[in-house]
Amino acid sequence: MLAVPDAVRNKAHAAGADAWLEHLPGLVTEIEELWSVSVERVYNDATEAFVAAVTTSTGKPAVLKVHIDREGDQAEREIDVLLVAAGNGCARLLRHDLARKALLLEQLGRSLFELGWPMSKRHAVLSDTVAQVWRHRPPAGLPSGAEKGRWLVDFIQHEWYALDRPCSEAAVDYALACADRRIEAHDDERAVLVHGDVHQWNALEAEGGFKLIDPDGLRAEPEYDLGIIMREDPLPLLTGDPTERASWLAARTSLDAGAVWEWGCVERVSTGLLGTRIGLQPVAREMLAAADRIGAMRPQL
Numbered sequence: 567m568l569a570v571p572d573a574v575r576n577k578a579h580a581a582g583a584d585a586w587l588e589h590l591p592g593l594v595t596e597i598e599e600l601w602s603v604s605v606e607r608v609y610n611d612a613t614e615a616f617v618a619a620v621t622t623s624t625g626k627p628a629v630l631k632v633h634i635d636r637e638g639d640q641a642e643r644e645i646d647v648l649l650v651a652a653g654n655g656c657a658r659l660l661r662h663d664l665a666r667k668a669l670l671l672e673q674l675g676r677s678l679f680e681l682g683w684p685m686s687k688r689h690a691v692l693s694d695t696v697a698q699v700w701r702h703r704p705p706a707g708l709p710s711g712a713e714k715g716r717w718l719v720d721f722i723q724h725e726w727y728a729l730d731r732p733c734s735e736a737a738v739d740y741a742l743a744c745a746d747r748r749i750e751a752h753d754d755e756r757a758v759l760v761h762g763d764v765h766q767w768n769a770l771e772a773e774g775g776f777k778l779i780d781p782d783g784l785r786a787e788p789e790y791d792l793g794i795i796m797r798e799d800p801l802p803l804l805t806g807d808p809t810e811r812a813s814w815l816a817a818r819t820s821l822d823a824g825a826v827w828e829w830g831c832v833e834r835v836s837t838g839l840l841g842t843r844i845g846l847q848p849v850a851r852e853m854l855a856a857a858d859r860i861g862a863m864r865p866q867l
Contacts, residue, residue, distance in 0.1 A: 568594060568605075573613040574634070581636035590616060593632065597668050601661055603630065614640075614780070619673065628660060629674075633667035639707075641667040643783040646705040650759055655698030656778050657770070674779070675771030685799050688766050689811070693818050695776045696764045696791045704759035704785045711760075711786025712752035715745050718836050725839040732842050733835065733854035737861030741835040744828035748787075751825065757785040764794045789825035792816070796830025797837055800849070800856040808856070809865050824867040831860060 568591040570578075578587045594616070598604060602623035609617040609629075616632040633641040641664065648659035648669070661670040678688050709717075719742055726738050761768075762782030769776045784790065792815045803811070809827055816823035835857045841850025 569608050569610075570616060571608065571610045571612055574616055577614060578634050578636075581634055583635050586635035590632070593666060593668075594618075594630070597630065597632070597663070597666060600663075601670060603628065603670065605630065620670075627673040629657075629671040631669045631671060633669075635667060640782075641669075643708060644781055645669065646708065647699075647759065647761070647781040647783040650701060650705060651699050651781075653777075655695055656761070656781060657772075658777075671779075674777055677771075678766035678769045678776070681771075685802065688769075689795055689815065690818070691776055692764050692766070692769055692795050693792060693815055695769060695778055696761050697788075697819055699761050699778065699781075700758040700788045700791075702758055704757065705783075706785075708759070708783045708785045710752060710754070711757060711784060711790055712749045714762075714784055714786065714790070715749035715752070715832070718832050719745050719749075722832075722836050722839060725836075725843060729839060729842050733838065734858045734861055736864075737835060737854065737857035740861040740864055741831050741857065744831040748790075748825065748828050748832065751787070753787070754785070756787060758788050760784045760786045760788060760791045762786075762791070762794070764791045765798050787822075787825060788819070789816075789821050790829050792819065792821065792826040793829025793833050796826060797833040797853065800834065800852040803856040804852075804859055808860055808863070809867055812867060827865075827867045831857070834860075 570587065570590065575587060594605060603620040606619045606621055615634060618630045620628050620630045622628055645662045645664060648656055657674055658672040659669060660672060678691060722738060722741060761778055762784050763780060764778065768779050770779060795815060796812055812827035812830060813823045816826050834853050838850050838853035838857060841853065
């Protein structure tokens, strides 16, 4: 019997993908035969897809990932990103089958989270690694930064009311103003391929450094990726100058500190609201507490 992690099973049920769950054992067996791989163990910490360590016919380790069959094009977007990245900054894609929403990936090592490094060292690794992903002329089918900004605006407005206003109105107003400026600033000529979810759980040890996994994939200004780094580690933002991190990240990558800061403000509120929705505590409360402080200060870079 194929063991499916509870989080994946719950996501599949919520997406109406019960048929996918029922047929998953057969699908995995089919892929094993098609790609000449053998499943060794299931990764129980997976949440968005079935993920397992496998061994190839030549004895090499790899990772099998099968996306939940649901509305949206996340599997196609991930494949597009990994094909363009070609193993630079992201895990190398060894094989893929879009019809089955299946990917075979190189096996990587421990995550930054498991290594337990201090924040400054983690941020250096994340910013240096994601910079390898940025490429001009990204796949045209990926959503733009402006589209993602509009989605975030709608999400923040809806969830803030639906969750009975778990952060201040000032925090929401400031985040929405930042989002409006980033939407307006979108420029297709400057847009690059961005990962879209750069955090310590998605950065894994690789030969000579680190690589990222689970890309969302956008056509956006590169500052968007640094905004994800801004939203994480919220507790240090509750004291001192909260803009210092944005200035440091921008200087390290020769990007615009104001854009990094604004994307961070938007992502912090949206992720704090999402975390509140799904019970991801205490980090959701911490993110919204940082957003409250920043909303009251309304700093500009």
